[in-house]
Amino acid sequence: MAFILESFHSALILIVRLDAELLNIMLLSLKVSGSALISATIVGLPMAALLALTSMPLKGFFLNLMNTCMGLPPVVVGLFIYLMLSRSGPLGFMGLLYTSTAMITAQFVLALPIIVALCHSAIVSVDPVIRQAALTLGATRSQASLTVIAEARYGIISAIIAGFGRLMAEVGAILIVGGNIAGYTRVMTTTIALEADKGNFELALALGIILLGMALLINSLLLIFQRRAIVRK
Amino acid sequence: MKRVYSFGSIVCLLILLLSGNAFADSILCASTTSTENSGLFGHILPIFEKDTGIEVKLVARGTGAALEMGRRGDADVVFVHAKEQELEAVADGFFVDRHDVMYNDFVIIGSPDDPASIKGLTSAVDAFKKIADYQTVFVSRGDQSGTHTKELAIWKRTAIDPAGQKWYLEVGQGMEKTQRIGNEKRAYVLTDRGTWLATKDQLEMEILMEGDPVLFNQYGIMAVNPEKHSHVKYEQAMTFIKWMISDTGQTAIDGFRDKLGNSLFIPNAK
Structure with a gap:
């Protein structure tokens, strides 16, 4: 088991030295997963609210679809986006393949079902009394809905954390649409996969430890938000 | 309201990060x-x-x-x-x-005890035939790579179809991983000399067959x-x-x- 200590040791050395290349890779990871997560939240939260607070046709089917898509294999999503963005595909004229935009697009598709499904369940579990109380106190329908969504913030942040976890750990989709190009589309997970391929297991594990550290940091920030959400309740 | 501001600043930061790529030839x-x-x-x-x-x-x-x-x-x-x-x-x-x-060039590597005794052979086709005869495990890239293509071309010359045989493992992975699987399985692997030289110190394998012009x-x-x-x-x-x-x-x-x-x-x- 000495390899674990060794890897922690190399991880420490890597962090202390923090060369430009590693920093770039770390920032790109955050940029790709962060942008995908934020756009998925901007799109997904209203969708979840719509599903939870209004009655619309095919609602059950749509929810089932979203829940199923939480388990979409990243490789399949990557392949689909690849074929869409390929020069021989329908969106090829945009020249987006092997760019960070392509990676963000793929991760957006992966994060959206998680955000929609988990936000939906957070919003529907808000006590219906709150909505009624808001309406009785003279709120309009949309104001009452906003109150309900605000009341669900604890669960919504949990959904965002779950989405973030999936994206930071994801390698299959971004490897296909990003190409793992050094200095352009190489992120933490694809670097780890490459180093493992090269047989540099210790370095790969050390990078994994750094990735975990990054996730820990971001999650701590989100948890602080979440805790504040309870205090205000 | 404070929360809206901090959310907004995160969005701005990300947009800044996004716009970083400078154009280059x-x-x-x-x-x-x-x-x-x-x-x-x-x-x-x-x-x-x-x-x-x-x-x-x-x-x-x-x-x-x-x-x-x-x-x-x-x-x-x-x-x-x-x-x-x-x-x-x-x-x-x-x-x-x-x-x-x-x-x-390509080389055939395997465990030093060489169960199919291909050591000393000068023809890769003969070596493949022996491996098939003895039914010793052979790990194939199985991924349409250049190495895989070469391997299939050699199998074709032996007139043996290895696909589906229980001793023939198609792993669908890169050369490094394929070698590593071969190492664990004490199997034969067709590999390129470059990958072999770069990783041989991590493997308990050796070159058992090399030098046939077919392996160019x-x-x-x-x-x-x-x-x-x-x-x-x-x-x-x-x-x-x-x-x-x-x-x-x-x-x-x-x-x-x-x-x-x-x-x-x-x-x-x-």
Whole structure:
């Protein structure tokens, strides 16, 4: 088991030295997963609210679809986006393949079902009394809905954390649409996969430890938000 | 309200990060894992970039995937090692200006006790036949890579169809991982000498068969046909191709050593 200590040791050395290349890779990871997560939240939260607070046709089917898509294999999503963005595909004229935009697009598709499904369940579990109380106190329908969504913030942040976890750990989709190009589309997970391929297991594990550290940091920030959400309740 | 501001600042920060990519004269090269994992491209690309100011973005895949990227127009130049497939793709009009660049060779590796006793054989076809006769485990790339293509060509000559046999494992992974699986399974593996030399200290295997001309491994470079895909950077791709087969490029390839000091590729452009 000495390899674990060794890897922690190399991880420490890597962090202390923090060369430009590693920093770039770390920032790109955050940029790709962060942008995908934020756009998925901007799109997904209203969708979840719509599903939870209004009655619309095919609602059950749509929810089932979203829940199923939480388990979409990243490789399949990557392949689909690849074929869409390929020069021989329908969106090829945009020249987006092997760019960070392509990676963000793929991760957006992966994060959206998680955000929609988990936000939906957070919003529907808000006590219906709150909505009624808001309406009785003279709120309009949309104001009452906003109150309900605000009341669900604890669960919504949990959904965002779950989405973030999936994206930071994801390698299959971004490897296909990003190409793992050094200095352009190489992120933490694809670097780890490459180093493992090269047989540099210790370095790969050390990078994994750094990735975990990054996730820990971001999650701590989100948890602080979440805790504040309870205090205000 | 405070929360809205902090959320907004995160969004702004991300937008700033997003807008970072400066425009540069660059081409996309689809190549094989052996050229990247060995460190060859890390050695020659900086020299090329300094000489010409053109940046080469490298996407490393198996030969089959790299060729497909070129056919679809998703790369500007392709650098792979499956000469027959390359010539076929040129004949089909997908690529132009194909040139030989360098070579190394394939070797058959396996556990030192050599259960099928292929050691001392001079023909790879005979070695494959013996492995099949003794039903000792053989690990295949199974991924349409250049190495896999070569392996299938040898099987074809033995008139044995290994597919589906219980001793024949198609793992669908890169060369390094395939070797590693072969190591765990005490199996035979067809590998390229470059990958073998770079990783042999991590494996309890040895070269059991080498030197058959059939095992020659030619690398070639070619440009995506601009008549098929008008967006490709044909001119820059040709600068790269001409550089690779020029004296400067060939000397750079010759000067490359892996981390253990081995010379992995022998330049042979005409």
